[in-house]
Amino acid sequence: MPAAMFPHADSQLTINLDAILANWRRLDSLSPAQTATAAMVKANGYGLGAARVGTMLAAAGCRHFFVASLSEAIDLAAAFRDAGQNDAAIMILHGVQRGQEADFAAAGLVPVLNDLEQLARWRMWATKTGQKLPALLHFDTGMTRLGLDAAQTDWLINTPQALDGLDIRHIMSHLAAAEVQTDPTNQQQRDRFNAIRQFFPGLPASLANSAGCFLGSDYHFQMTRPGIALYGIHPAGRPGDGLQPVLGWRARIMQVRAAAAGDKVGYNGTVTLRRDSRIATIGVGYADGYRRQLGGKASVRIGSATAPVIGRVSMDSITVDVTDLTADDLATGRADLLHDAYDIHSMAIDAGTIGYELITQLGHRPARQYLGGPALCQPATP
Amino acid sequence: MPAAMFPHADSQLTINLDAILANWRRLDSLSPAQTATAAMVKANGYGLGAARVGTMLAAAGCRHFFVASLSEAIDLAAAFRDAGQNDAAIMILHGVQRGQEADFAAAGLVPVLNDLEQLARWRMWATKTGQKLPALLHFDTGMTRLGLDAAQTDWLINTPQALDGLDIRHIMSHLAAAEVQTDPTNQQQRDRFNAIRQFFPGLPASLANSAGCFLGSDYHFQMTRPGIALYGIHPAGRPGDGLQPVLGWRARIMQVRAAAAGDKVGYNGTVTLRRDSRIATIGVGYADGYRRQLGGKASVRIGSATAPVIGRVSMDSITVDVTDLTADDLATGRADLLHDAYDIHSMAIDAGTIGYELITQLGHRPARQYLGGPALCQPATP
Numbered sequence: 177m178p179a180a181m182f183p184h185a186d187s188q189l190t191i192n193l194d195a196i197l198a199n200w201r202r203l204d205s206l207s208p209a210q211t212a213t214a215a216m217v218k219a220n221g222y223g224l225g226a227a228r229v230g231t232m233l234a235a236a237g238c239r240h241f242f243v244a245s246l247s248e249a250i251d252l253a254a255a256f257r258d259a260g261q262n263d264a265a266i267m268i269l270h271g272v273q274r275g276q277e278a279d280f281a282a283a284g285l286v287p288v289l290n291d292l293e294q295l296a297r298w299r300m301w302a303t304k305t306g307q308k309l310p311a312l313l314h315f316d317t318g319m320t321r322l323g324l325d326a327a328q329t330d331w332l333i334n335t336p337q338a339l340d341g342l343d344i345r346h347i348m349s350h351l352a353a354a355e356v357q358t359d360p361t362n363q364q365q366r367d368r369f370n371a372i373r374q375f376f377p378g379l380p381a382s383l384a385n386s387a388g389c390f391l392g393s394d395y396h397f398q399m400t401r402p403g404i405a406l407y408g409i410h411p412a413g414r415p416g417d418g419l420q421p422v423l424g425w426r427a428r429i430m431q432v433r434a435a436a437a438g439d440k441v442g443y444n445g446t447v448t449l450r451r452d453s454r455i456a457t458i459g460v461g462y463a464d465g466y467r468r469q470l471g472g473k474a475s476v477r478i479g480s481a482t483a484p485v486i487g488r489v490s491m492d493s494i495t496v497d498v499t500d501l502t503a504d505d506l507a508t509g510r511a512d513l514l515h516d517a518y519d520i521h522s523m524a525i526d527a528g529t530i531g532y533e534l535i536t537q538l539g540h541r542p543a544r545q546y547l548g549g550p551a552l553c554q555p556a557t558p
Numbered sequence: 559m560p561a562a563m564f565p566h567a568d569s570q571l572t573i574n575l576d577a578i579l580a581n582w583r584r585l586d587s588l589s590p591a592q593t594a595t596a597a598m599v600k601a602n603g604y605g606l607g608a609a610r611v612g613t614m615l616a617a618a619g620c621r622h623f624f625v626a627s628l629s630e631a632i633d634l635a636a637a638f639r640d641a642g643q644n645d646a647a648i649m650i651l652h653g654v655q656r657g658q659e660a661d662f663a664a665a666g667l668v669p670v671l672n673d674l675e676q677l678a679r680w681r682m683w684a685t686k687t688g689q690k691l692p693a694l695l696h697f698d699t700g701m702t703r704l705g706l707d708a709a710q711t712d713w714l715i716n717t718p719q720a721l722d723g724l725d726i727r728h729i730m731s732h733l734a735a736a737e738v739q740t741d742p743t744n745q746q747q748r749d750r751f752n753a754i755r756q757f758f759p760g761l762p763a764s765l766a767n768s769a770g771c772f773l774g775s776d777y778h779f780q781m782t783r784p785g786i787a788l789y790g791i792h793p794a795g796r797p798g799d800g801l802q803p804v805l806g807w808r809a810r811i812m813q814v815r816a817a818a819a820g821d822k823v824g825y826n827g828t829v830t831l832r833r834d835s836r837i838a839t840i841g842v843g844y845a846d847g848y849r850r851q852l853g854g855k856a857s858v859r860i861g862s863a864t865a866p867v868i869g870r871v872s873m874d875s876i877t878v879d880v881t882d883l884t885a886d887d888l889a890t891g892r893a894d895l896l897h898d899a900y901d902i903h904s905m906a907i908d909a910g911t912i913g914y915e916l917i918t919q920l921g922h923r924p925a926r927q928y929l930g931g932p933a934l935c936q937p938a939t940p
Contacts, residue, residue, distance in 0.1 A: 184629035184661070186652060219845035219873055219923065244874040245841065247566035247923070269874070270568060270812050270841060274891075279566070291813050316815070320823040320831075320869070321839050321877055325815040353826050361827065430652050431672050433698075433707040441702040444735045445743065449702075457703050459627065459652060463601035463918035468911050487702070491601055491918060492626040492651070495703055509656075528910065529850050536845035536873060537919055541601065541629070 182428045182510070185543040186459025186492075190424035191224045192408075193232045194548030199406050200233055202418045203389045207396035214240035214382075216403030218248060218269065223465075223536040224407055224422065225544065227255035232549045234261045242267045242401055246276050249285050265345070267312055269322070277301040281309060286345060288312040290322045292331065295338065302341040310343045312382075317349040317368040318361055333375045346380045346399055347373065354387030354395075355412040362388075366395060387411035409531040413521045423520065423535065425513040425542070427460035429478070432498060432506055441495050442487025447472065453499045456483070458511045461492040465538040466513065467527040470494075474526055477515035479505025564810045564892070567925040568841025568874075572806035573606050574790075575614045576930030581788050582615055584800045588771050589778035596622035596764075598785030600630060600651065605847075605918040606789055606804065607926065609637035614931050616643045624649045624783055628658050631667050647727070649694055651704070659683040663691060668727060670694040672704045674713065677720065684723040692725045694764075699731040699750040700743060715757045728762045728781055729755065736769030736777075737794040744770075748777060769793035791913040795903045805902065805917065807895040807924070809842035811860070814880060814888055823877050824869025829854065835881045838865070840893045843874040847920040848895065849909040852876075856908055859897035861887025 182188055204213035215238050216222070221229040230241055230252050241264055243249050249266045256264055265286050271294045272280045272287035280287055281301060289295045289311050302309040316323030324332065332338055349369045353359040366383065373381055380398035386405035388395045390412075404411050408422035435455050441447045458476065462468040471489040475482045476496055483496045498506060514520060524531045564570055586595035597620050598604070603611040612623055612634050623646055625631050631648045638646055647668050653676045654662045654669035662669055663683060671677045671693050684691040698705030706714065714720055731751045735741040748765065755763055762780035768787035770777045772794075786793050790804035817837050823829045840858065844850040853871040857864045858878055865878045880888060896902060906913045 182655075183657065184627065184632060186627045186629075186655075219843075219921075222873075223845070245566065245568045245923070247568075247925070250566060273564075273568075273810065273812065275565070291815060294813075318822065318827070319825075320815075320817050320821050320837055321872065321875060322813060325817065327816060352822070352824070356826070361822075428655060430655065431676075431704060433673060433702075434709060435702050435707065439702050440700065440734070442734070443701075444738070444741075445700070455702055461601075462915045463605070465919065468915050490703065491914060493703060532873060533844045533850045537847065537921070539601075539919070540922055541627070543629070 182459075182543065185541065186430065187425065187427035187464055187513075187542040188545055189538065189542045190426070190545045190547060191228070192420070192422050192424075192547045193228065195408055195420040195422045196229055196406050197232060197236050197548070198420050199408060199422070200236070200238060200402075203386070203400065203402045203405055206389050207400050208393060210398070211396045212240055212399040213238065214242055214399055214401040215406060216242045216385075216401055217252065218242060218244040218403070219536045220248070222403060222407045222532070223538045225546070226252055228546055228549065229406070230264075231255055231259040231261060234259070234264045239263060240265050240267065240399060240401070242269055244269050246273070246279060246285070250279070250283065253283050253285070265310075272298050281305060281307065286310045286312060288314045288348065290314050291324055292328050292338075299338070299341050308341060308343045310345055313344050313347045315347065315349050315369065315372050317365040317372075319350050319352045321350070323349060329372060333372075344379055346382045347376055348382040351383065351385055351388050354385060354391055357391065357412075362391060362395075385411070390417060404532055407535060409520055409535070413531070421519070423514065426510045427458045427513060429456050429506065429509050429511060430459050430493065431457045433457070442471070443490065444488065447487045451499065453497055456496045456498040456506070456511070458494050458496055459492070460494060460513060460542070461490045463491045463539055464541050465534065466494065467529075467534070469527045470523065474513075474523060475518050476511040476513055477517070478511045479508045481505045482515070482517055483511075564841075564925065567923060568812065569807065569809035569846055569895075569923075570925040570927055571920065572808070572927050572929060573610070574802070574804050574806075574929045575610065577790055577802040577804045578611055578788050579614060579618050579930070580802050581790060581804070582618070582620060582784075585768070585771050585782065585784045585787055589782050590775060592780070593778045594622055594781040595620065596624055596781055596783040597788060598624045598767075598783055599634065600624060600626040600785070601918045602630070604785060604789045604914070605920045607928070608634055610928055610931065611788070612646075613637055613641040613643060616641070616646045621645060622647050622649065622781060622783070624651055626651050628655070628661060628667070632661070632665065635665050635667070647692075654680050663687060663689065668692045668694060670696050670730065672696050673706055674710050674720075681720070681723050690723060690725045692727055695726050695729045697729065697731050697751065697754050699747040699754075701732050701734045703732070705731060711754060715754075726761055728764045729758055730764040733765065733767055733770050736767060736773055739773065739794075744773060744777075767793070772799065786914055789917060791902055791917070795913070803901070805896065808892045809840045809895060811838050811888065811891050811893060812841050812875065813839045815839070824853070825872065826870065829869045833881065835879055838878045838880040838888065838893070840876050840878055841874070842876060842895060842924070843872045845873045845921055846923050847916065848876065849911075849916070851909045852905065856895075856905060857900050858893040858895055859899070860893045861890045863887045864897070864899055865893075
C-alpha cells in the first residue's frame with residue numbers, strides 16, 4: 177500500500193548516497209591523480225545530511241571535509257567518532273572566532289584563517305599551548321567576502337615569520353563566477369592566486385569549488401573542494417557532465433475532491449476553475465521548503481501522468497488539478513514533486529532562485545530516506 | 559564580550575515566549591469569554607519551536623492545539639507528556655490518513671476529518687475498537703483545499719447517522735482571505751458555514767484563523783485558532799493591533815576588511831564599490847533562512863548604526879558595507895538582522911514573500927535562545 181511510504185510524515189525526501197559517492201568520484205576524476213578531492217558538507221551537507229554524507233564519503237576514502245562554522249564541525253566530528261573514522265580533517269571556512277580557540281584545538285579542527293587577526297590569535301594559542309596548530313590560509317582574489325585583503329596579503333608576504341608555529345596545510349582562495357566558464361574573472365583570480373602562491377613555496381594550494389572542477393587542471397592545484405555538484409546539481413544548471421541526481425521528493429495525496437466550474441482555489445482565490453474539476457490536496461507546503469513562488473507554475477507526477485500545481489502554495493499543502501488523471505494514477509496515493517519533466521533546475525527557476533537555496537532550505541518536517549551508502553561503499557585510495 | 563553570545567553557531571534566533579503568551583491573551587481577548595482560543599503550532603510552531611511554545615501555552619491555560627500531520631502530533635504529545643501536561647487536545651489538520659488509525663487512537667489524537675472517506679475509516683475504527691473516537695469535522699466553504707466538498711456536505715446533512723460512534727468536538731471551516739477585511743469572500747464563507755451549522759445543532763464551531771480573530775465576534779463561534787499572530791506577525795502586515803514582536807535574529811561579524819574603489823563584491827560581482835570601503839562579512843546566509851533575494855535590499859543594525867547588505871547573499875554569509883560605521887559600532891561584534899528600521903514585514907516584502915514563509919523556513923543552524931516562558935507563566939482560566 178503506497179500510503180505506508182509515509183507512516184507519519186506527509187512528504188519524504190529520498191537521498192541517494194550512492195549517487196553522491198558517484199558524483200564525488202566523477203569530480204575526483206576531473207583532476208590529476210595527485211590532486212585531493214575534498215567534500216563540502218556545510219549547511220548540513222547542503223540540507224541533505226552532513227553526518228550521513230560525511231561518514232559515507234570518509235568510508236570511501238575522502239579525507240578532507242569543509243563546514244562553515246564551529247557548531248557544524250562539532251556535529252561532524254561526533255559523527256566521524258561514532259563511525260570510528262579518525263583520519264578525516266574537518267576544515268572550518270569561517271575560521272576560528274574569538275573565544276573558540278580551545279574548542280578548535282581540543283577537537284583537532286582546522287580553521288581557515290581569513291584575516292591577520294585570526295592568524296595572530298591562532299598563533300598565540302599555539303604558542304600558549306606549545307602545539308603546532310593546523311590551519312588553512314585564505315587569500316581573497318576577488319570575492320571581497322572572506323580571506324586576507326590586499327594590504328594584509330602584502331604584509332604577510334613581507335612577514336613570513338608570522339606563520340611560525342602553525343602547520344599551514346593549504347593556501348586557498350575562492351572563485352566568484354566559476355560557473356560562467358567564459359567569465360574573465362576566473363583567469364584573473366587564478367592569476368592573482370598564482371602570484372600569491374609563489375611567495376609561499378612548498379605549500380599545497382586549493383582554488384576550485386564545484387564549478388572550478390570543470391574549468392580545467394590549471395584550476396585544480398593540490399585540492400579541489402566541490403559542494404553543490406556532489407549533491408547532483410550542476411553549478412551552471414547544465415544537464416550532463418556526468419553528475420547523477422541525488423534527490424527525490426514525494427508527498428502524500430491527502431484528499432481528492434470535486435470542485436465546480438467557477439470555484440476558486442486556495443488562499444485569496446487566485447485561480448478560478450474553468451470547468452468542473454477534481455482537485456488533489458498534497459501534503460507538502462512552503463514550511464517544508466516547497467517554495468511559495470511555485471504556485472501556478474510547478475507540476476507534479478502522479479502515477480504516469482503530470483498535473484499542474486494551481487492556486488497558492490499553503491504552509492503545509494498544495495493543490496493540484498487532477499481532473500485529467502485516471503483512477504489508477506490517483507490510486508498510487510502520492511505525488512512526485514521532482515520528476516523527469518520538472519527537475520530541481522526547473523523548480524529553482526520557477527522559485528526565482530538557485531538549486532543551492534532550494535536544497536539547503538528543505539524543511540525538517542519531510543521524512544528522510546537514505547538509499548545506498550556505507551554497506552555498498554568500497555574504500556578507495558585517497 | 560559579545561562574541562560569547564555565539565559560542566559555536568554564527569547566528570542566533572531569540573524567541574520571546576512571553577510575547578507569544580501576551581499575543582495569545584490578546585487574541586483571546588478579541589472574542590467573547592466563552593469562546594476558546596486554540597493555538598496553531600504546526601510547522602514546528604511556525605518555525606519557532608512547537609514543543610516550547612506548546613508547553614508554555616498549555617501551562618498558561620490553552621487547551622486546544624493544532625498541528626498539520628501525525629508526525630507533528632507525536633512530537634507535541636511527547637513534549638506535553640514530558641511536561642506532565644495531560645489535558646491539552648492535539649488536533650491534526652490533515653486528518654487521519656490510511657494506516658494511521660491505530661496511532662491516532664493510541665495517542666488520543668483528534669483528527670480533523672476532511673472527507674467522507676476519512677470519516678468512514680475513523681468510524682469503522684471506532685466500531686472495531688469499541689471506542690467513541692474524537693474528531694473535528696471540516697466543511698469547505700471556499701478554499702477548495704481541505705474539507706468536505708458540496709456534494710459530500712449534502713450527503714452528510716442527509717445522513718447524520720454517519721457520525722454515530724464519533725465524538726465530534728467541533729465543526730470547522732477555513733477562511734481564504736480573512737486578512738483582507740473588505741473581501742466579500744469572508745461574509746460568503748461565514749454565511750455558508752452558518753447554513754451548514756444549522757444542520758448540526760449543538761455542535762461547537764470554529765472558523766477564525768488569526769485574521770479571522772480580527773473580523774469581529776460573528777466569526778468567532780466557540781473556538782478561534784490563531785497561528786501567525788501568536789508569533790507576532792500581523793496577518794495583514796499591519797503594525798499594531800496589540801501584537802508584540804516575538805523574534806530577534808542576530809549574527810556574528812566574522813571579519814571586517816578593506817576593499818578598494820572598483821572592487822566587486824560577492825558571487826558574480828553584482829556590486830562594484832564606488833569608493834574605498836570597509837566590508838563586514840556576517841555569519842548568516844540563505845541556508846539559515848536569510849533569503850537570497852535580500853541581497854542588495856536588506857539592512858542590518860550594528861551598534862547604533864544601520865548598514866546595507868550588498869552583493870549576493872551566500873549560503874553561509876552576507877556582506878555589509880560598514881564604511882560609515884564607527885569602530886565602537888563594529889566592536890559590538892554582531893549585527894541585528896531584524897531591527898526597528900527593518901522588521902519581518904520589510905524582510906518579507908524584499909524577499910518577495912510573506913512573513914509566514916520566512917519564519918517557517920528558518921534554518922536549523924542558527925542557535926535558538928528562548929526568553930521568558932514557563933517560569934513566568936501564571937496559569938489562567940481556560
